[in-house]
Amino acid sequence: DVKVTQSSRYLVKRTGEKVFLECVQDMDHENMFWYRQDPGLGLRLIYFSYDVKMKEKGDIPEGYSVSREKKERFSLILESASTNQTSMYLCASSRTGLNEKLFFGSGTQLSVL
Amino acid sequence: AQKITQTQPGMFVQEKEAVTLDCTYDTSDPSYGLFWYKQPSSGEMIFLIYQGSYDQQNATEGRYSLNFQKARKSANLVISASQLGDSAMYFCAMREIQGAQKLVFGQGTRLTINP
Numbered sequence: 118d119v120k121v122t123q124s125s126r127y128l129v130k131r132t133g134e135k136v137f138l139e140c141v142q143d144m145d146h147e148n149m150f151w152y153r154q155d156p157g158l159g160l161r162l163i164y165f166s167y168d169v170k171m172k173e174k175g176d177i178p179e180g181y182s183v184s185r186e187k188k189e190r191f192s193l194i195l196e197s198a199s200t201n202q203t204s205m206y207l208c209a210s211s212r213t214g215l216n217e218k219l220f221f222g223s224g225t226q227l228s229v230l
Numbered sequence: 231a232q233k234i235t236q237t238q239p240g241m242f243v244q245e246k247e248a249v250t251l252d253c254t255y256d257t258s259d260p261s262y263g264l265f266w267y268k269q270p271s272s273g274e275m276i277f278l279i280y281q282g283s284y285d286q287q288n289a290t291e292g293r294y295s296l297n298f299q300k301a302r303k304s305a306n307l308v309i310s311a312s313q314l315g316d317s318a319m320y321f322c323a324m325r326e327i328q329g330a331q332k333l334v335f336g337q338g339t340r341l342t343i344n345p
Contacts, residue, residue: 148331157239159321160335167331175332207275211333215263215325216282219333221275 120144123208123222130229136195138225140208146220147213149191151175151183154205154224166191167213198229233257234324234336242342243312250297251307251339253322261327264305266296269319269338278320281305309341317343 124139142149148167152160152175162175164183172183180202184192191210195202205226209219235254243249255264266278281289281296289296297306309316322336 150333152335157337159236159337160323162332162334165330165332173330173332176334205273209275209333211331213331215261215327216280218265218277218280219275224273 121208121210121220121222123206123225125225126223128225128227130195130198130227132199132229134195134198134229136198136227136229138193138195138206138208138227140191140193140210140222141189142191142210142220143189144210144220145188146210147188148211148217149185150209150211150219151181151191151193152207152209153177154207160207163193198227200229203227203229233334234322236320236322236336236339238339239337240340240342242344245314245343245345246311249309249312249316249341251309251320251322251341253305253307253336255303255305255322255324257303257324257326259326259328263325264296264298265323265325265333266294266305266307267321267323267335268316269321270315271318275321279307312343314343314345317341 121142150165151163166172166185182194208222211217211219262283264281268276279291295308
């Protein structure tokens with residue numbers, strides 16, 4: 118089975134801090150995704166990557182950046198954390214194809230104080 | 231524009247009854263795929279079922295089936311004989327062939343099964 122691992126389950130940071138959320142997958146998937154989940158809003162795509170060093174903006178990229186230096190690792194960076202970035206962050210990966218499902222990590226609950 | 235709409239924020243159903251969770255979508259792409267995921271209170275995202283836009287038959291996976299009405303752009307999830315363990319958030323999602331692999335999700339429906 119595919120394993121998608123997010124480095125932290127819970128994270129508490131201060132406003133203005135630089136925050137790194139790490140995600141690693143072990144099934145050689147081409148595509149990796151970062152979503153944030155908020156009550157009533159569902160999952161919203163922040164960024165995704167279809168290859169090493171390649172990235173595409175999702176629906177809500179403002180305030181975030183990403184890095185994919187290796188195929189298995191996709192990092193989400195909050196350059197200067199703000200309280201409105203308090204959320205559950207979900208990483209996912211998939212093969213390429215219309216019918217390829219996403220495999221999700223267990224999520225990181227980030228609180229920005 | 232919202233691509234995936236789930237209009238039921240919450241639903242309450244008696245155990246053993248069938249339940250339909252609504253999902254409508256918007257796309258001009260002739261080729262797309264529709265997914266349903268379940269998220270129990272543990273937070274994990276569990277893939278349930280997939281329907282391709284060109285699939286002739288409605289998808290089925292055990293107690294889950296997808297009522298796909300292409301002309302109406304709806305892809306409702308039907309759960310037969312509901313169980314207490316079906317209580318969870320349910321998300322509908324879509325991938326377009328021209329969408330560069332991204333999967334867009336709806337707002338979700340919280341389903342509660344009452345004993």
